[in-house]
Amino acid sequence: MPAIEAVPESGTSSLYSSSAKNDAFQKKWEENPIDAAFQKDNQSAGSSRQIVKLYSDYANKWKNEIASAYDRLMTVSGNDAALKNEQNSWVSGQAAALQKIKNSVVSGGTGASVAIASKIMQFYRSRAQQIYSELYQYDPKFTFSGN
Structure with a gap:
């Protein structure tokens, strides 16, 4: 399975103030335990049903990770208003974004x-x-x- 790459979905981002921070963060990000566990679990998912369940399980893990990271971010940032607004915007656009994802797949069936x-x-x-x-x-x- 090829490496997973991030694709921003929120349309808003205040990421990275310098390329050095970008490189250092990227290195740390590449070591996240969820991707490592996903790669391992993905090797044993044989059927389409197992693969769909795997993706669903890991979507839930990422949702939990978002909540945890956001709570910590609010603590260390002193509840930064811009960051709160960005998260609120992402949360309120979540249902529409998920529907757009579902609508983007034209074929039916297991694929x-x-x-x-x-x-x-x-x-x-x-x-x-x-x-x-x-x-x-x-x-x-x-x-x-x-x-």
Whole structure:
């Protein structure tokens, strides 16, 4: 399976004030335990049903990771208003974004289910990456919760 790459879905981002921070954060991000666990679990998912379940399970893990990282970000940022607004905007656009993902897959059947589940997991993973990049600016030694 190729490496997972982040695709911002929120349309808003205040990521990275310098390329050095970008490189350092990217290195830390590549070591996150959820991607490592996903790669391992993905090797044993044989059927389309198992793959859809795997993506769904990991979408939930990323949702939990978003909540944890956001709570920590609010603590270290002193409840920064711009960050709160960005998260509120993402949350309020979540249902529409998920519907757009579902509508983007034109074919039906198992292939469509796998594609949708994969894109939904990526949607949450991308948001977690955005929040962690913000957290990194305040606390470069943060740890992933690994839910």
